[in-house]
Amino acid sequence: MITKFSVLYVGQIELENIGRDGTPADARWYPNERFAEAYFTARDIAQTMDDLGYYCLWMAEHHFQREGYEVIPNLILLSTWLATQTRRLKFGCAFNILPMWHPVRLAEDYAMADILTGGRVIFGIGRGYHTREVESFGAPMLDNEANRELFEEQYEIVVKCFNEESWSHRGKHYVIPPEVPYRGYTLREITCVPRPLRRPVETWMPIASGKTIDFMARHNIKAMVTLNGEKIFDQVARAYQAACARAGYPKALGEDMCWGVGVYLADSVEEAIRRLEPAHDERYKWFAPFGFVRYADEQGRPWGTPGAPARVPTLREGVEQKAWLVGPPSRVIETIREFEARYPGLDQLMIHWAEGLPPREFKTQLEWFAREVMPAFQYR
Numbered sequence: 001m002i003t004k005f006s007v008l009y010v011g012q013i014e015l016e017n018i019g020r021d022g023t024p025a026d027a028r029w030y031p032n033e034r035f036a037e038a039y040f041t042a043r044d045i046a047q048t049m050d051d052l053g054y055y056c057l058w059m060a061e062h063h064f065q066r067e068g069y070e071v072i073p074n075l076i077l078l079s080t081w082l083a084t085q086t087r088r089l090k091f092g093c094a095f096n097i098l099p100m101w102h103p104v105r106l107a108e109d110y111a112m113a114d115i116l117t118g119g120r121v122i123f124g125i126g127r128g129y130h131t132r133e134v135e136s137f138g139a140p141m142l143d144n145e146a147n148r149e150l151f152e153e154q155y156e157i158v159v160k161c162f163n164e165e166s167w168s169h170r171g172k173h174y175v176i177p178p179e180v181p182y183r184g185y186t187l188r189e190i191t192c193v194p195r196p197l198r199r200p201v202e203t204w205m206p207i208a209s210g211k212t213i214d215f216m217a218r219h220n221i222k223a224m225v226t227l228n229g230e231k232i233f234d235q236v237a238r239a240y241q242a243a244c245a246r247a248g249y250p251k252a253l254g255e256d257m258c259w260g261v262g263v264y265l266a267d268s269v270e271e272a273i274r275r276l277e278p279a280h281d282e283r284y285k286w287f288a289p290f291g292f293v294r295y296a297d298e299q300g301r302p303w304g305t306p307g308a309p310a311r312v313p314t315l316r317e318g319v320e321q322k323a324w325l326v327g328p329p330s331r332v333i334e335t336i337r338e339f340e341a342r343y344p345g346l347d348q349l350m351i352h353w354a355e356g357l358p359p360r361e362f363k364t365q366l367e368w369f370a371r372e373v374m375p376a377f378q379y380r
Contacts, residue, residue, distance in 0.1 A: 001340060001347060001377065002259075002336060002339075002340050002346060002347055002348065002349050002377050003347055003377060003378055004055035004056070004347055004348040004349070005054050005055055005348075005349055005350075005351070005369075005370075005374055005377075006054060006055045006056040006057065006058060006092070006258070006348060006349070006350040006351070007045065007049060007054065007056075007057050007058065007350065007351050007352075007353060007366070008058045008059075008060075008094060008226065008260055008350050008351070008352045008353060009041075009042060009045060009057060009058070009059050009060075009353050010059070010060040010062070010069065010070045010072075010353075010355065011038045011042070011059060011060055011062065011069075011070045011071045011072035012038065012068060012069050012070065012071070012353075012355045012356075013030065013034050013035060013037045013038050013041075013068040013071060014037065014041075014358055014359060015028070015068060015069075015282060015355065015356050018278045018279060018281075018282040018356035019277070019278035019279075019281050019282060019356070020278075020281040020285070022278070022282065022285075024285070025067055025069070025285045025286045026067065028066075028067040028068055028069075029066045029067065030066060030067075030068045034068065035068070035071045038071045038072060039072075039078060041359050042057070042059065042072075042078065042082060043082060043085050044359065044363070045057065045353075045359065045362070045363065045366070046082050046085065046086050046089055046091075047085060047086055048363050048366055048367070049086075049089050049366065050086040050087055050088060050089040052366060052367065052370035052374075053370060053374065053378070054089065054366070054370070055089075055090060055348070056089065056090040056091065056092045056122060056350075057082070057089060057090075057091055057092065058091075058092035058093075058094040058122075058124075058224075058350060059072055059075050059078065059079070059091070059092070059093070059094060060072065060075075060094050060095070061073065061074070061075050061093070061095065061096055061097050061100075062130065062133060063100070063130075063132075063133045063136070063137075064132055064133060064136065067286070069286045069355055075091075075093040075094075075096060076093065076096070076106075076109045076110055076112075076113045076121065077109075078091075079091035079093070079113060079117070079120075079121045080112070080113045080116055080117055080121065083116070083117040083118075083120045083121070088120075089120070090120050090121070090122055091117075091120060091121050091122065092121075092122040092124060092204065093110075093121070093122060093123055093124040093125075093204075094124050094126075094204070094206070094224060095124040095125050095126030095204070095205065095206060096110075096123070096124060096125050096126070097125075097126050097127070097128040097133070097134065098125050098126070098127065098150075098151050098154045098155060098158075099127060099128055099134050099137070099139035099140070099141070099147060099150055099151055099154070100128065100133065100134060100137040100139060101154070103154040103155070103157040103158045103161070103174070104157065104161055104176065104192065106158060107157075107158045107161030107162060107192055107195075108161070108192060108193075108194070110123055110196065110201070111161075111162070111192070111194045111195050111196045112194065114196040114197060114198055114201075115194060115196070115197055119197070119198045122202055122204065123201050123202060123203050123204070124203065124204040124205065124224070125151075125155065125158075125203065125204075125205055125221075126205060126206055127147055127148065127151045127208075127212075128141055128147070129141070129290055129291075130290075134147070148211065149172070150173055152215065153171045153172060153173050153174065154173075154174075155219070156169070156171070157169050157171075157174060157176065159219075160192075161192035161195065162192070162195055162196055162199060162200070162201050163195075163199060163200065165191060166189045166190065166191045167189060167190065167191075167192075168188060168189045168190070176190065177189065177190045202222065203219070203221045203222065204221065204222045204223070204224055204258070205221050205222070205223065205224070206223075206224050206225075206226070207223050207224070207225050207236050207240065213236075213239050213240050213243045214243050214247075216240070216243070217240070217243035217244045217246065217247040217249065218247050220244070220247070220249045222256040222257065222258070223236075223240050223256065223257045223258070224257070224258045224260060224350070225237070225257060225258070225259060225260060226260030226350070226352060227260060227261065227262060227292070227294065227318075227323045227324075227352055228260075228294040228295075228323060229294060229295035229296050229321030229322065229323050230321060230322040230323075230339075231296035231300050231321075232294045232295065232296050232302060233259065234342070235296075235300070237253060237254055237257060237343060238253065240257065241253050241254075241255075244256075251345055252344050252345030253342075253343050253344060253345055253346075254342075254343025254344065254345040254346030254347075255345025255346070255347075256345070257343075257345070257346055257348070258348040258349075258350050259339060259343075259346060259348065259349050259350065260349075260350040260351075260352050261322075261323060261324065261325050261349065261350070261351065261352065262276075262280070262318065262323060262324035262325065262326075262351070262352045262354055263324075263325050263326070263332060263351045263352075263365070263369060264276040264324070264325075264326045264354075264365060265326075265327070265328070265329055265332065265365060265368045265369060265372075265373075266326065266327060266328070267328060268327060268328065269319070269326055269327035269331070271327075272326035272327050273315055273316065273319070273326060276315060276324075276326060276354060276357070277314075277315045278356060279354040279355065279356035279357040280315040280318065280324070280354055280356075281312075281314075281315070281356075282354075282355055282356030283354050283355045283356065284312045284313060285312075286355065288312045288313075291304070293312070293313055294323075295309075295313060295317065295318075295321045295323065296308070296321075297309060322335060322339075329368070329369075329372035329373050332369075332373055333373055333376045336349065336373070336376075336377070337376075340377075351366075351369070
């Protein structure tokens with residue numbers, strides 16, 4: 001049953017002149033003072049969510065984004081501060097991009113956050129997708145296999161940091177510790193100080209490919225699936241369940257998954273589309289070139305493959321795909337119940353904050369959703 005309701009905020013500032021015919025994404029270039037807005041917007045939304053009974057505010061790590069769409073470079077730092085501004089709300093890392101970190105530093109930072117917040121920061125990892133970011137940090141992105149290889153070795157080190165009293169690692173990219181003299185002996189192992197108090201560490205990843213699913217299943221990592229059409233979501237959910245079973249972690253369909261959707265409440269579907277469409281189109285101006293159109297045609301073929309559509313989607317198409325739930329609360333409740341019935345293990349829904357939607361308007365949406373949608377699932 002779906003009982004946990006969360007939000008994904010990728011860290012956009014309040015954008016002006018939005019929409020399909022608005023300012024081109026690559027033409028946006030904001031001064032440094034504007035980027036600070038995002039951190040206090042995150043605080044305000046977090047406090048609203050905390051008061052309304054939401055479960056988690058997920059945020060995204062990104063770098064160098066003068067365009068203003070994603071301006072949070074350190075999720076653990078921001079989450080630790082936000083925990084001091086709220087009471088119960090959790091904060092999810094969606095995601096710490098491992099190739100841009102030293103794995104020991106990431107493990108130490110997360111352990112500190114776990115201790116200081118009383119377990120309110122949720123760990124998440126990803127491989128990245130921006131060449132500007134990953135390659136600028138000296139890690140591979142254009143070479144997908146090299147990126148995957150580095151990422152998997154880094155995660156192996158993170159797990160050792162979290163779980164082993166003392167350890168060593170000898171791999172292709174890291175030798176930890178080096179065999180150097182230290183206080184009269186040769187260093188052969190180290191201890192990560194501190195380690196998280198809550199172990200094993202709950203870990204999340206986005207599902208992006210079949211190889212990713214197999215890796216996640218082997219390590220019992222939980223899966224986030226965001227703004228996928230219903231056919232793609234179904235394919236992913238079944239593939240994840242099957243991979244987990246092969247790895248020795250049997251799960252109900254939808255278990256250990258977070259279903260991310262766009263939501264906009266209004267008195268009618270048409271009114272919702274009219275109000276949301278500019279922000280929806282602004283999102284895809286930025287994200288579509290990265291391949292973030294995860295819809296399928298009637299034959300189940302993903303958009304962008306031969307024979308299927310290959311274009312920037314409209315909001316109406318997103319509504320048809322059930323990636324965007326819009327209109328009266330009763331209609332949104334009905335669709336959530338459909339997914340709940342199909343995926344008996346699914347317990348988490350995450351609302352994607354459409355880039356371009358002003359914070360004040362999104363806050364109103366959160367209040368309406370908490371008042372008229374969430375009770376249908378939390379009190380039964």
